[in-house]
Amino acid sequence: MFSFEIEKSLPNGLGRTGIIHTPHGDIKTPAFMVVGTMGEVKNIPPKDLKKLKAQAMLSNGYHLRKKSPKIAEAGGLAKYSGWNGPTLTDSGGFQVMSLGSGLGKVVSMERAQLEGGVRKDGTTQLKATNTAHKDRLAKVTDKGVDFIDPFTGEPDFIGPEESMQIQCRIGADIHMAFDELTSLADSYEYNVEALERTEKWAKRSLKEHMKHRDDLGYRQSLYGVLQGGRWEDLRRKTAKKLGEMDFDGYGLGGAFLKEDLAEILRWCNEELPDNKPRHLLGLSHPDDIFVGAEMGADTFDCVAPTREARHGKLYSKNGEYNLRKFHDSPLPLDEHCDCAACKAGYTRGDLRALWKSGDPEKKLIFYHLASIHNVRFVVRLTEQIRKSIIDGKFEEFKSKFLKNYYG
């Protein structure tokens, strides 16, 4: 059965440590969930995930929609993947944006990139733009989302009911309601419209989920997802509304300007019930994790640690760096790291050589080592934050860590 207990809270009343109990195990929070969109984390087999102390894996219902009957047959995602631990599936809501208004664009931004200037009437002119409607692979209606599968070119459709049916076949411990993620370039007016849709979809998701949540022999839980862009009235209103509904927890969604994140999370979490867990969707950079934990997010997920690893960007206590610059370097990846790659003594030069060797097998070894290093870094960060909250030293730990990392 699913439940959540809070252990200790920060003085601000929002941040906390806790334990999420799921049918496939416990998650001690704050926690980072590794992303294995297709049911496996790229270049990290389940046994290595255990070694680096990952506590949960996030997959995607959209990507697994065609495989979902097979996953159900295997007894659900935990067994199917060989991970055998707590799992979460996303609804496909992110793809509404990434294949639609945000096709080919980045998700988050600095304000300077968003604001092109100020119009004569005083409103902000956006530099960020949405993908033209005609070029989008996903189109949103109240019914759901019509989209073109980018790999096969085939047209398909997912609405809240379809997403719930897929997720209940996949059988992760935690599911996400089907939502519409708006882009930074969307107007207030559009966000009002999209948020109404997301709220209607939340109701429909809940209703459909109830029908199938026990189909695999254990209780699957559902989180409602909060949208509302960067507007306080929308955020508070939707948090209150969804907070009164019978969800097991909440997903904190949106495309964020970094500097707005803390405030937006505070608006949401001041309205949401305390006793249900909250998952901050899609963030993992240290500054974001600290803000999330401080403002009451319990779990996190993000593709960045694995993707950036494959792209040669590695994390260390003293900041991130590009391995490209460390030809023949004898420096450790991170002198304070306890990941398997660091414990085995791999240097930056070693990893760079594996990366650039031109040998496909060596490249896979590089992807593996770099990925476990970055994922362990973020997992360890959440462990340390948890400990700092328990020890009453969160502020101290935060300022020290961020100073080391960002200089």
Next chain:
RNA sequence: GCUGGAGUCGUCUAGUGGCUAUGACAGCAGACUGUAAAUCUGCCGGGGUUCCCCCAUCGUUGGUUCGAGUCCAACCUCCAGCA
């Protein structure tokens, strides 16, 4: 020594008379946040006032031509074959 072939950016490479010399790799710089991402963008002869301008440049030197990486000649280097 003779005959044939070849010399283009760090490397490989396109280019057979016409405007700004192609592409790839390597290199350099940057990006990436619920994975259309093992990806993408920019730079990549020199200099400057760097969304522009100047100079140099297809082995070397000459020649033909309005115009040559491209055609011609000689030379240099490399490769192959024959002596």
